[in-house]
Amino acid sequence: MxxxxxxxxxxxxxxxxxxxxxxxxxxxxxxxxxxxxxxxxxxxxxxxxxxxxAITPHHPVDNSQADIPLATLVEQKLAEYPLDYNGRFRINMPTQLVPYYIFYFDIVGDAPQSAPQSMAILVDPKNGQTVAGKDDFYLSxxxxxxxxxxxxxxxxxxxxxxxxxxxxxxxxxxxIHARKLLKQFFLYRVDKQRRDKLLDLHTVAGVMTLPFTLMYALSGLILNLAIVFQLAFVVFIYQGDRQALFNDAGFNRISEPRSEKSLDMSNAFTLIEQTKQQSNFELRNIIFHHYGADNALVQVRGTDTANFAQRDEVTYRVQDSSVMNKVNVDNYNVFRQGRDVLVTLHFSNFxxxxxxxxxxxxxxxxxxxxxxxxxxxxxxxxxxxxxxxxxxxxxxxxxxxxxxxxxxxxxxxxxxxxxxxxxxxxxxxxxxxxxxxxxxxxxxxxxxxxxxxxxxxxxxxxxxxxxxxxxxxxxxxxxxxxxxxxxxxxxxxxxxxxxxxxxxxxxxxxxxxxxxxxxxxxxxxxxxxxxxxx
Structure with missing residues (x-):
């Protein structure tokens, strides 16, 4: 031997x-x-x-005032900006760290044939004022x-x-370091020449952070090269049905055209409040589709605070309060759960x-x-x-x-x-x-x-x-x-x-x-x- x-x-x-x-x-x-x-x-x-x-010293929020109702705030912003109603718009909720609503929407251009322009604004929840564009304070x-x-x-x-x-x-x-990985795990030679010190620093830092770096390398690889994995999944698992892959991953697309009939949207905000009151649900953002039309939809998204890496989402048809789609801990797929776990681990959101x-x-x-x-x-x-x-x-x-x-x-x-x-x-x-x-x-x-x-x-x-x-x-x-x-x-x-x-x-x-x-x-x-x- x-x-x-x-x-x-x-x-x-x-x-x-x-x-x-x-x-x-x-x-x-x-x-x-x-x-x-x-x-x-x-x-x-x-x-x-x-x-x-970056933002709050310029635009402090007065917590002594009550929040303006979301329905009032939405109608106020829609009156201020020429919204493209054929698209959708999203609202991110204020948080303890970022105390502003963030509105994402498309506005109609000045020229008749011009393409809609994307816009994102920060809105004070207390007085309804637009404090800045989202990218005005761009550092983070x-x-x-x-x-x-x-x-x-x-x-x-x-x-x-x-x-x-x-x-x-x-x-x-x-x-390379397999044989000495355990024997010299904590070895840092302070009394040796410069190359030894640098080598020890490089090796010890690499060994000490190995589980962390492996997690980041694997999750970052999957998140950044997702298109490669999407192609493989589409071809071999979903038999070429790309939309089915997107639906399972949580990227549902609304394909129906906007109706010409108008609809009062007050029921949408009632549905939002009802969803918000559910136990273990932390509201994150809302997406409106075909706002003001009788086929309007509202997606309510949040975090399940009782489960690890679990994001809940429910889509309502505003006209009759019917549930078009729902994802929660009792109704999810392995594809989406795996993606959410990777994102949670990668950004330490847990x-x-x-x-x-x-x-x-x-x-x-x-x-x-x-x-x-x-x-x-x-x-x-x-x-x-x-x-x-x-x-x-x-x-x-x-x-x-x-x-x-x-x-x-x-x-x-x-x-x-x-x-x-x-x-x-x-x-x-x-x-x-x-x-x-x-x-x-x-x-x-x-x-x-x-x-x-x-x-x-x-x-x-x-x-x-x-x-x-x-x-x-x-x-x-x-x-x-x-x-x-x-x-x-x-x-x-x-x-x-x-x-x-x-x-x-x-x-x-x-x-x-x-x-x-x-x-x-x-x-x-x-x-x-x-x-x-x-």
Whole structure:
């Protein structure tokens, strides 16, 4: 048996060597986009808190007033905007974090033959005023879109491919470190050379976050490349019936044309209230089809708070209150349930803020793992005499500069969200432009960098300074509003500020550690060389 093991060892060694090469190169290629996915995903975990931080100081909600009845509010908005009644419109309910109604609808264009234009507005539930367009305060939505499609057409497919490669990198990493996975699980050699430390950081972060990263890789792959799985399901399971697949997945389409006869819609709001009063039902949004016609439908959607990853939905015909379709815990299919479980796990919608904080820490650990892996590759190539300095500079700019630039650009985005005037035309475009300009500037600056640790330290210090300025601007501009919001139960503004302070502290600590380690290396005697033994 020992003889067979020895005969297999050269083959095993070759396989491991090939896996290391594939793991290194593929990881390097996808590292900027993968870093962006995890960094933006970590920030997106607090999407609603960031939305509250951005909007409520400008447009605080007076909780001492009663809510305007939804029926009155809908009729008021329909009188203000030229709704395209041939389509549908949706209303998202106010929440504890985002205290506004969000209306999504299509409006008729000025020209007779022009196509309807999509519109989304935030409406104060207390006074019925339209406080802003949904994308006027774009930061939280922009970071969310960066996470899943880079805010680009077709970006979701690119992110899906990155996720697929990331899944291979995870599996290959498990094979590479299989023998030492348990023995060196917590090993971090603080008294060894720089490469050992980086390797330990990369390995330990990868092992500690492995269940989390596998869940994210699999769920992200399915969600981003859903079109591939849809085609397979349509062909092999649904026998080419694409609409049946959509119905089972919960994407029901209303195909009947709008009736010419009008109908009083008061019964629709009665049905909404009746559904809302059901036990364990938390109303999320409402969708109207053919509003004001005698074939009008209303879909009431919510969350079943007593069951995991269970979304309830009922569709009524307004005219006679008949139920056209209903989905709940007693009436669901495996396809939809599986999709809802994936979405719930991916976005940590199943528990409180403590789970989201844990997700955030794990996502930051993966981000650190990505940067450590890049630095390992760069240090290895610099040690090889045949490596081109120009190619190393380009790789450093695209990987270290790209990852560091994303951190700096995010901080710039928060600063712009606070400082840009709320009424500035094209406010969202200004914010995106500042984000992209900051990212490109850091990448270009990184081309001439030789000391990657010093460079990362500088970027972290710059990020800390921008976040401190953002917090100071918060209190200089909206101190009274922030205190009033806190007293009325809106804690998201100060919560985001605490988050920015914690990130600032971590950045400063990391920058000091990098600076201190660089100083210890420079103070070593010339004839002393760090060893990798023991």
């Amino acid at each position: 020992n003889t067979s093991m020895k005969s297999d060892s050269p083959v095993q060694h070759k396989v491991i060597k090939n896996l290391i090469e594939a793991h290194s190169w593929l990881g390097l290629i996808i590292s900027p986009l993968l870093f962006l996915v995890f960094w933006a995903g970590a920030v997106t975990l607090f999407h609603d808190e960031i939305t509250q931080w 939505q922009f970071i969310y879109r960066l996470h899943y499609n880079l805010d680009l057409p077709g970006g979701s497919y690119l992110i899906g491919m990155v996720t697929l490669i990331f899944l291979f990198a995870l599996v290959s990493g498990i094979f 528990a409180g803020v403590d789970i989201r904080i844990l997700y955030f820490i794990l996502a930051m650990a993966i981000s650190a793992m990505i940067v450590a892996g890049n630095m390992l590759w760069i240090n290895k190539r610099r040690a090889q005499r045949q490596s081109s300095p120009r190619s190393i500079a380009i790789v450093t700019a695209m990987t270290i500069g790209g990852c560091g630039g994303i951190i700096v650009a995010t901080a710039v985005g928060f600063l712009c969200e606070r400082l840009l005037p709320a009424t500035l035309p094209g406010r969202s475009e200004w914010l995106v432009g500042c984000f992209v300009a900051s990212l490109v500037a850091v990448i270009l600056y990184s081309i001439k960098v030789n000391d990657t640790k010093r460079h990362i330290s500088q970027l972290l210090l710059l990020t800390s300074g921008i976040l401190v300025v953002t917090i100071a601007a918060d209190w200089l501009m909206f101190s009274e509003q922030i205190m009033a919001l806190w007293q009325t139960g809106y804690h998201g503004v100060i919560g985001v500020q605490i988050g920015m302070m914690l990130v600032t502290a971590v950045c400063l600590w990391t920058a000091c550690q990098l600076g201190g380690y660089r100083h210890s290396l420079s103070s070593m005697p010339e004839n002393s060389t760090p060893t990798s033994g023991q």
